[in-house]
Amino acid sequence: MARSDITRELHARWSRLRTPASRNLLRELVRATIRINDHNSVLGAVWGLLGPASMLVVLYAVFHSRFGSRLDAYPLFLLVGIVAVGFFLTGSRQLIGVLTANRNFMIDSTAPREMVILSNLTPHVYKLLVELALCAGFAGYYGLLSWKTALLLPVVTLAYVGFVLGVGLVLALAYTFTSDIEHVWVLGSRLLYFATPVFYELGELSPVAAGLVYWLNPVTPFLLALRTVFFDATTSLAPVFHAIALGPLALIAGYFLFLRFEAEAIERI
Amino acid sequence: MSDPMITVRDLKKHFRVVRRHRTAVRAMRALLRPEERFAERTVLHGLDFDVATGDRVALVGSNGSGKTTLLRILSGIYRPSGGQITLGQSARPLFSYSIGLAGELSVEENVYLFGALHEMDRPYLDPRLDRVIERAGLQSHRHTQLKQLSAGQRQRLALSVFFESPAELVIFDEALANVDQGFLQECDRYFLDLSDSKRTLLLTSHDPSLLSRYCRTALWLDDGRIRHSGPVDEVLAAYGRSFDESQR
Numbered sequence: 001m002a003r004s005d006i007t008r009e010l011h012a013r014w015s016r017l018r019t020p021a022s023r024n025l026l027r028e029l030v031r032a033t034i035r036i037n038d039h040n041s042v043l044g045a046v047w048g049l050l051g052p053a054s055m056l057v058v059l060y061a062v063f064h065s066r067f068g069s070r071l072d073a074y075p076l077f078l079l080v081g082i083v084a085v086g087f088f089l090t091g092s093r094q095l096i097g098v099l100t101a102n103r104n105f106m107i108d109s110t111a112p113r114e115m116v117i118l119s120n121l122t123p124h125v126y127k128l129l130v131e132l133a134l135c136a137g138f139a140g141y142y143g144l145l146s147w148k149t150a151l152l153l154p155v156v157t158l159a160y161v162g163f164v165l166g167v168g169l170v171l172a173l174a175y176t177f178t179s180d181i182e183h184v185w186v187l188g189s190r191l192l193y194f195a196t197p198v199f200y201e202l203g204e205l206s207p208v209a210a211g212l213v214y215w216l217n218p219v220t221p222f223l224l225a226l227r228t229v230f231f232d233a234t235t236s237l238a239p240v241f242h243a244i245a246l247g248p249l250a251l252i253a254g255y256f257l258f259l260r261f262e263a264e265a266i267e268r269i
Numbered sequence: 270m271s272d273p274m275i276t277v278r279d280l281k282k283h284f285r286v287v288r289r290h291r292t293a294v295r296a297m298r299a300l301l302r303p304e305e306r307f308a309e310r311t312v313l314h315g316l317d318f319d320v321a322t323g324d325r326v327a328l329v330g331s332n333g334s335g336k337t338t339l340l341r342i343l344s345g346i347y348r349p350s351g352g353q354i355t356l357g358q359s360a361r362p363l364f365s366y367s368i369g370l371a372g373e374l375s376v377e378e379n380v381y382l383f384g385a386l387h388e389m390d391r392p393y394l395d396p397r398l399d400r401v402i403e404r405a406g407l408q409s410h411r412h413t414q415l416k417q418l419s420a421g422q423r424q425r426l427a428l429s430v431f432f433e434s435p436a437e438l439v440i441f442d443e444a445l446a447n448v449d450q451g452f453l454q455e456c457d458r459y460f461l462d463l464s465d466s467k468r469t470l471l472l473t474s475h476d477p478s479l480l481s482r483y484c485r486t487a488l489w490l491d492d493g494r495i496r497h498s499g500p501v502d503e504v505l506a507a508y509g510r511s512f513d514e515s516q517r
Contacts, residue, residue, distance in 0.1 A: 021388040028385035036373045108364035110344050111386050178293045263348045267284055 009259050013112070022112050029119035037123040048127050049134070052082045063199040073142040073231070076135065080230055081198030083131040084223040088164055089189050091124040095168025096175050096182055103269045113262070121168065125161055132157060132226075139230040146232045152240055156225045159247025163222065166247075166254030173258060176265040196220055221246055272357065274438055274469040275320035275343065280352035282313040282338055282493075312338045314493045315352065322357060322437075325463065325470040327480035327501050329508050330490035336473045337364070339490065340442050343471070360471075361387060361436030363444045366427030372416030376407050376426060379415050383430045397433050404455050405429040425452050432459045439463070440471045445479055457482070477505050 016022060059078050060068070068074030098120050099106055105116050132153065139145035174181045196219050202210045214220050224239035286308045312335045320326050328336050341347045343354065344362040369386035370379050380401055384394045394401070402411055405425040407418070415423060428444065432455075448456060460483040463470055474480055480487065480501060487504035489497040497507050 020390065021385075024390040025385040025388075028382050032371050032374055032378070032382050035378075036371060104365055104368050107341065107346060108362075109368050109386060110346060110360070110362060111369075180292050184293070264285075267347065 006256065006259055013114070013259065017112055017114060022115060025111055026115045026118060029115060030122045033119050033122050034126060049130065052079065052086055052131060055082050055086075059199050067200045067204065073138070073144060076138040076142060076144070076230060077227070078199060079131075079138060080135050080226050081196065081223055083128065083135060084160070084226055085192055085196050085198055085219060086131075087124060087128045087160065088167075088219050088222075089192065090127075091121055091164040092168050092171055093185070093189070094120050094124060095165070096171045096185060098168070099172045099176055099265060100269050106266050106269060113266075117169070117172070118165075121161075121165060124164075128157070128161075135226075135230050139232075144230060144232050149229045149232045152225075153229050156222070156229060156240060156243055159244045160222045160226075162247040162251035163218070163243075166250030166252070167218075169254035169258045173261050173265050176268045192217075192219065196223055198223070218246060218250070272322050273319045273355075274322040274324070274357040275318075276353075276355040277316055277318050277343075278353045280313055280316040280339075280342065280354060281311070281350045282335075282342060282347065283350045284310045284312060286310050312493050313342075313349075316493075316495055318488060318495060318498060320469060320471070322469055323467040324486055325460075325484045326472070327484035327487040327504070328471060328473045328490065329477075329480065329487055329504065330496075334490040335493040336490055337442055340364070340440050340471065340473065344440060356438065357469075358437040360438045360440050361434050362440035362442065363387075363427075363431050364442045366424045366431075366444060370415055370423060370427060373414060375412045375414060376402065376410050376418070377412065379426065380430055383427055384433070387431060387434050388436075389430075389433060394430075394433070401426075401429045401433060404432070406451065421447065421449055424448065428452070428456070437467070438469045438471075442473050443475070445472075445474055446476070477509065481505055 056075065056078050059082070060075060063078075064074055068077065071077050095117065098117050099113075102116050102120075105111070106113060136145060136150070136153070171181060171185065195213060195217050197213060202214060202220075202224070205213065214224075221239045221242040224236070225243035227233065228236055228240050316339070328339070330336050338347065340362060341364075342349050343356070344360045346362075369383045371382060374382065377398070380398060381391055381394060384390070402408055405422070405428075407413075407422060407426060410418060410422070415426075418426075424444075424447070428448070431444075445456060460470070464483075464485075470484070472480060472484055484501045486499065487497075487501040488495055489504050489508050491511075497504050
């Protein structure tokens, strides 16, 4: 597809996504997804929090004496890491198979496919928001939350959702061309809790290792940006700016590739 | 002849079929030597036809003849590989009644969900809700989870919602298969209303009686080519004869 075709397609898509019918479809899909996923009940949300809570207990028990002794708010430090990495893992995992899992929707419906993809990510975004609210509660308890940095939270969250969506779109396309992308993802996801500063600080690594973890792992800037918010660390705003730039970039690149290869991908599923 | 709703010229569609199971290594190799990894399969070989506004067209042909592919292209789901298509209005197709229905939700909630998929929102559906549920024969199941209904009941619900669509160009791809006698009367009423309006219909079915009852003209697709077109009974008769000849 030539560049002018992509621009025309982008314009046509954008016009279509803005129609009341598309917005209504997204609303109904999100409503259905949330109801089906039990998130509309208090108990449903509690079940969703059990995973991060148990992870927090285990990581605290194992790493507190080694990495957390210098930090008063080590539980919050861990929780922010678990929430950030958890959202990336569950969100991208959901999106890898979104085209194949919704095959009938993709090939037998004229509804904008973006709406189905977005609605699939919704429960994970909902869970992320609940978990971030919990982090904010923890930060308030430790007396770390300030209004100044809290204002950054919606921007960083939005950028992170955009990032996961962008990566997810690429993974979903790649999965239609090569099914073993899922195995690569499973392998990578196992390493992600160690390759991201979830239970350690970057400063505890050698400069080379810290550089690798920061620049080669795109989840790291988002995690550090969230920690900046919850720990009121206004001295280290660089990850915040990095995250705010990276999120939209990943989304634009992912969506561009989606438009470019969507037709071929849909014919393969 | 009234203005055409659909104009198709030299429409072609090829699919690239993957020869072997898709893996990362093979996908990389395919980038370098696509001809070794893919086989090109031509499904539509340069179709030319027009459909007048308000016409009701049956699309017949054996399995694999290209009917669904043609309808997906007309609906904008697949991109054509060549040729031109001009539509007077965007098409509103029903390929499968299971898409957009959620088993965990109630019948009523599914009306809104399935309606949204077909561009009908709550303000549009609210005054029609009772009629939709009544037509589907599900008055006593309004708050029942959809998964507790039979496949036939789900089909009736989907069709009943779809019948409310105000689209000017509607497409049914085998969506009326296995409809029970009771609901067939509702279908009759819908298609009768459709024939009184200026709305255009494209219908595929393997049931000739349905096609001759609801359609005025027909297109017979054979291996991706139009073999015959004209009045529905004439095309259906020719299509039927082709089976007799092949059995001789």
